Amino acid sequence: MLDAVFFWAFALVVVAGALGTVTFRNPVHCAAALTASLIGVAGIFLLEGAEFLSVAQVIVYVGGIMVLFLFVIMLVNVGRAEQEHRFSHNAKLATAVSLGAGGFILYLLFSRPLQFAPINQAPSIVQGNTEQIGNALFTTYLLPFEIASVLLLAALIGSVVLARKRAEA
Amino acid sequence: MWLIPLFPLAGAAFSLVARPGKRIVAIVAPGAILLAFLWSVAAVYQLAALPSRTKELPLGMWLPNIGAAWGLYLDPLSAIMILTVTGIAFLVHVYSVGYMKDDDGFVRYFGYLNLFVFFMLLLVLASNYGLLFAGWEGVGLASYLLIGFDFARKGAAGAGMKAFVVNRAGDAGLLMGLLLLWSLAGTMRFADAHAAIARLGPGAGVVTAIAILFFVGAAGKSAQFPLHVWLPDAMEGPAPVSALIHAATMVTAGVYLLARAHLLFDLSPHAANIIAAVGAFTAIFAATIALVQTDIKRILAYSTVSQLGYMFLALGTGAWWVAVFHLFTHAFFKALLFLGAGSVIHALHGEQDVRKMGALKRQMPVTHWTMFVGAVALSGIPGLAGFFSKDAILAQAFHSGATLLYLTGLLTAGLTAFYMWRLMHLTFYGETHVENGPVHEAPPAMAVPLVILALGSSLAGWIGVPKGWNTPAIFRSFEMWLNPDAGAAVPAARTEWILTGLTVAVALIGISIARYFYGHKGGVPHTFLQLVRPLQGVLEEEWYVDRIYNAVFVHAFSRGGGRLLNRLDTQVIDRGVNAVSSATRLAGSISSWWDEWVIDGAVRAFAYSVKLLSYPVRLLQTGQLQTYALVLVMGVVAFLSFLAFAR
Amino acid sequence: MITSVHYVALSAVLLVIGTAGILTRRNLVVLLMSVELVLNAVNINLVTFGRHLHSDSGQIFALFVIADAVAEAAVGLALLIALFRNRQTVLADEVDSLRW
Numbered sequence: 054m055l056d057a058v059f060f061w062a063f064a065l066v067v068v069a070g071a072l073g074t075v076t077f078r079n080p081v082h083c084a085a086a087l088t089a090s091l092i093g094v095a096g097i098f099l100l101e102g103a104e105f106l107s108v109a110q111v112i113v114y115v116g117g118i119m120v121l122f123l124f125v126i127m128l129v130n131v132g133r134a135e136q137e138h139r140f141s142h143n144a145k146l147a148t149a150v151s152l153g154a155g156g157f158i159l160y161l162l163f164s165r166p167l168q169f170a171p172i173n174q175a176p177s178i179v180q181g182n183t184e185q186i187g188n189a190l191f192t193t194y195l196l197p198f199e200i201a202s203v204l205l206l207a208a209l210i211g212s213v214v215l216a217r218k219r220a221e222a
Numbered sequence: 223m224w225l226i227p228l229f230p231l232a233g234a235a236f237s238l239v240a241r242p243g244k245r246i247v248a249i250v251a252p253g254a255i256l257l258a259f260l261w262s263v264a265a266v267y268q269l270a271a272l273p274s275r276t277k278e279l280p281l282g283m284w285l286p287n288i289g290a291a292w293g294l295y296l297d298p299l300s301a302i303m304i305l306t307v308t309g310i311a312f313l314v315h316v317y318s319v320g321y322m323k324d325d326d327g328f329v330r331y332f333g334y335l336n337l338f339v340f341f342m343l344l345l346v347l348a349s350n351y352g353l354l355f356a357g358w359e360g361v362g363l364a365s366y367l368l369i370g371f372d373f374a375r376k377g378a379a380g381a382g383m384k385a386f387v388v389n390r391a392g393d394a395g396l397l398m399g400l401l402l403l404w405s406l407a408g409t410m411r412f413a414d415a416h417a418a419i420a421r422l423g424p425g426a427g428v429v430t431a432i433a434i435l436f437f438v439g440a441a442g443k444s445a446q447f448p449l450h451v452w453l454p455d456a457m458e459g460p461a462p463v464s465a466l467i468h469a470a471t472m473v474t475a476g477v478y479l480l481a482r483a484h485l486l487f488d489l490s491p492h493a494a495n496i497i498a499a500v501g502a503f504t505a506i507f508a509a510t511i512a513l514v515q516t517d518i519k520r521i522l523a524y525s526t527v528s529q530l531g532y533m534f535l536a537l538g539t540g541a542w543w544v545a546v547f548h549l550f551t552h553a554f555f556k557a558l559l560f561l562g563a564g565s566v567i568h569a570l571h572g573e574q575d576v577r578k579m580g581a582l583k584r585q586m587p588v589t590h591w592t593m594f595v596g597a598v599a600l601s602g603i604p605g606l607a608g609f610f611s612k613d614a615i616l617a618q619a620f621h622s623g624a625t626l627l628y629l630t631g632l633l634t635a636g637l638t639a640f641y642m643w644r645l646m647h648l649t650f651y652g653e654t655h656v657e658n659g660p661v662h663e664a665p666p667a668m669a670v671p672l673v674i675l676a677l678g679s680s681l682a683g684w685i686g687v688p689k690g691w692n693t694p695a696i697f698r699s700f701e702m703w704l705n706p707d708a709g710a711a712v713p714a715a716r717t718e719w720i721l722t723g724l725t726v727a728v729a730l731i732g733i734s735i736a737r738y739f740y741g742h743k744g745g746v747p748h749t750f751l752q753l754v755r756p757l758q759g760v761l762e763e764e765w766y767v768d769r770i771y772n773a774v775f776v777h778a779f780s781r782g783g784g785r786l787l788n789r790l791d792t793q794v795i796d797r798g799v800n801a802v803s804s805a806t807r808l809a810g811s812i813s814s815w816w817d818e819w820v821i822d823g824a825v826r827a828f829a830y831s832v833k834l835l836s837y838p839v840r841l842l843q844t845g846q847l848q849t850y851a852l853v854l855v856m857g858v859v860a861f862l863s864f865l866a867f868a869r
Numbered sequence: 870m871i872t873s874v875h876y877v878a879l880s881a882v883l884l885v886i887g888t889a890g891i892l893t894r895r896n897l898v899v900l901l902m903s904v905e906l907v908l909n910a911v912n913i914n915l916v917t918f919g920r921h922l923h924s925d926s927g928q929i930f931a932l933f934v935i936a937d938a939v940a941e942a943a944v945g946l947a948l949l950i951a952l953f954r955n956r957q958t959v960l961a962d963e964v965d966s967l968r969w
Contacts (some may be wrong), residue, residue, distance in 0.1 A: 057870070060871045060875065064875075064879050067879065067883060068882060068883070068886070071882075071883055071887065071890075074890060074899070075886060075887075075889060075890030075893065075899070075903055075906075080898050080899055083899050083902055084902065087902050087905065087906070090906065090909070091905075094909045094912070094913065097879070097913055098912075098913075098916060101876065101916050101917060101920050102920060103919075103920075103928050103931070105928070105932075106912075106928050106931055106932060109932065110912075110935065113939060114905070114909075114935065117939065118905065118938070118942050121942065121943065121946060122898065122901070122902060122942070122946070125898060125946045125949060125950065126898055128950060128953070129898070129949065129950065129953040130896070130898065130959065138895060139895060139896065139899075140893050140895065141846075141848050141892075141894070141895050141962060142962070143848070143892075144892075146852065147848070147855075147889065147893050148889050148892075148893060150855055150856055150859065150892070151885050151886075151888045154855065154858075154859045154885060155881060155882065155884070155885030157859065157862070157863065158884075158885075159878060159881055159882075161866060162877060163874070163878075182928075185925060186925070186928055186929065189925040190929060190932075193925075194929050197929075201933055201936045201937070204936065204940050205936060205940055207940070208939070208940030208941070208943050208944050209943070211947065212943040212944050212946070212947035213947075214947075215944070215947035215950070215951050216946075216947035216950040216951060840969040843967065843969045844965065844968055844969075845964075845965025845966060845967045845968030845969075846961065846968075847961045847964070848891070848892050848893070848961055848962075851891055851892050852892050855888060855892065
């Protein structure tokens with residue numbers, strides 16, 4: 054019973070935050086809403102037993118990405134947000150399409166029972182989540198791990214190159 | 223016998239093809255002729271031994287359809303001809319060695335000269351009219367080459383062409399006559415053709431036609447009126463050429479032809495009369511012109527024309543052997559006179575005008591005395607060659623009843639004597655008007671032939687003494703030789719003596735008048751000159767014959783023809799060219815239109831259609847990010863619905 | 870009882886909201902934020918199915934998604950800054966040089 058309460062609470066936070074992100078006029082407000090949404094998602098992870106992931110979500114996403122977003126908003130948007138329309142000219146159509154897509158997915162979801170057989174047996178030995186992730190990451194998924202690090206390196210260099218100041222001619 | 227024409231042919235080929243040096247040619251060319259002469263003598267000697275006194279030597283077929291073969295035929299007539307031709311030719315060759323010594327065309331000259339002798343021998347030795355005609359044309363060619371020998375001189379080149387063209391006119395007639403003969407007889411061979419004619423009998427029209435056509439050819443070759451105009455101009459060639467070709471041999475080819483075909487004239491009195499009349503007229507016509515000529519060679523040229531007229535007169539009055547006899551004697555003294563004239567010209571370094579000569583007797587004795595002999599012979603003084611032959615002709619004319627012709631011939635004899643002695647006086651006697659000194663006598667190469675010919679001129683007549691003289695047979699051997707079947711009618715002795723006396727008298731009168739006019743200090747008497755002044759003008763213009771020919775033929779054809787061709791060129795040909803170019807331009811413009819409108823049009827249409835179709839499509843490129851994204855999402859949704867529901 | 874279906878439904882809703890935001894907002898920064906929403910929806914989905922199928926792959930995959938989202942956000946915002954420097958705007962409609 055308790056898990057239902059937590060679930061619905063966190064779900065509310067996530068959805069409300071998401072709606073706020075796409076609706077608010079001021080980009081800073083959007084960023085705040087997004088932050089709330091992300092924290093809600095972290096809660097969902099926790100409910101599902103993905104502890105490591107939920108903490109990583111908070112640290113990386115909220116602590117890193119959102120700060121970055123706020124920095125950039127300060128750089129490019131100062132003073133201008135209130136005057137313009139926030140939605141593009143074909144927003145109505147786009148919303149309709151999206152809602153239609155959503156309805157479609159939900160319908161699929163609820164029209165038939167979810168019939169997936171478990172891939173594995175339930176684990177006989179119960180390990181801690183972090184341990185479990187760590188094991189998998191450094192054995193089976195070692196290569197993607199290394200590649201991800203290279204990806205992050207590339208993104209690092211790329212963003213520095215793209216955003217730096219040009220030398221005066 | 224076939225070697226006879228071969229020697230000069232070999233000599234000609236050698237000189238013209240191998241082009242050896244002067245010294246070699248000086249030996250080879252006369253040598254070839256000498257060999258031909260010796261062979262001729264041998265052949266004639268052998269001939270005399272034969273009972274039929276004919277010898278035919280067929281050498282192979284040439285034109286079977288016509289009956290013309292490579293064949294030689296020797297009979298008394300051709301025997302006389304080859305002896306005359308080779309003998310005189312040899313002397314002329316020796317003379318030419320001296321005369322042409324300094325000329326650059328020495329080798330070429332002797333080549334042509336040998337070539338001429340070859341063709342002449344071919345002509346007289348032919349066994350059929352076809353081969354005869356080949357030789358006939360050949361001597362015409364050689365004559366052209368030799369007249370125009372100094373081809374750099376306009377006068378010489380023109381004279382050569384004139385000779386050839388006038389000859390050609392005569393040859394056209396001859397050719398027609400030959401074709402007519404062939405159509406009649408089916409063959410060209412003498413014996414057969416003559417037999418065919420004989421079958422037709424006297425008075426046949428076709429015989430007359432053939433006879434007259436033959437005479438036209440002979441008139442062209444032997445310079446009878448009106449085809450005589452080339453002979454005076456032919457004097458542009460060197461003097462020995464004039465001596466050989468235009469005095470002794472080629473011009474006598476016409477006489478030979480008519481002698482060979484004498485059957486035609488025996489059977490056709492009409493033709494015979496025409497020939498006799500033309501001959502007599504030509505004789506006196508040419509003699510009158512000779513009276514006023516100032517070029518020493520032209521005097522002799524007209525004299526030749528005149529003497530040839532005598533020969534045709536004889537042919538026309540039925541005594542062809544008399545004509546041949548005159549041919550024979552004339553060859554001697556005319557060649558002598560021409561070579562002598564050549565000697566004078568050579569001594570005076572090219573001067574040919576008699577008014578610029580005079581008193582050469584002392585400086586050129588040999589030339590003078592030999593020419594003296596020649597002049598006497600030509601004039602018909604008894605004892606020398608010309609007398610016998612000329613007298614025979616006149617007698618024949620008288621006896622055949624053509625009194626007018628006889629008187630014409632008699633008068634001409636007087637004129638002949640006059641102009642000959644005029645020449646002698648002006649050249650050798652009296653005061654000197656020489657401008658081209660110093661004068662020297664002829665070198666031996668030239669002098670020796672002169673002497674030999676002088677001897678011949680003196681003695682040659684003695685073999686043709688008239689029958690009425692009752693002399694031993696040997697003196698009548700010529701006539702016997704040629705015509706053994708001549709009628710035995712011997713005319714009365716008294717008539718003969720009167721006729722002979724008249725001839726001699728006329729000659730002496732001519733000589734005396736000439737002596738009076740030119741021998742005395744006073745020159746020609748003034749009153750006489752006044753009297754004949756109008757006539758003198760006409761004579762000097764040679765009776766305007768050349769003028770008429772020039773206007774009618776030369777100018778008309780060349781100018782008129784030229785204009786016609788010009789018009790043809792501009793109207794027809796240029797129009798054609800312009801039409802072609804217009805057509806090409808038209809094709810070009812059509813092609814360019816096609817290219818521009820049709821082909822480019824297709825390309826442009828294609829491009830336009832692409833543009834047209836692309837207009838709606840490009841509107842899809844809005845550049846708006848969110849438009850693209852929307853489309854993307856819609857596509858995904860569509861795909862998913864397809865996956866979910868349609869499968 | 871909360872089943873996997875609820876979680877998956879949640880991720881679907883989050884997905885729709887995020888997609889709507891991408892297609893709708895003019896401001897490019899907000900657009901990038903909407904992209905993060907979509908990625909999070911995916912993550913929820915992954916983790917849910919990982920738990921349902923008793924597999925580690927779900928969480929591992931979600932971890933990598935987070936790493937990838939980081940990289941993409943960094944580069945995207947760098948591009949945005951460069952764009953702002955050249956065009957003085959961060960609105961999607963005003964960046965349409967590639968139109969016809």
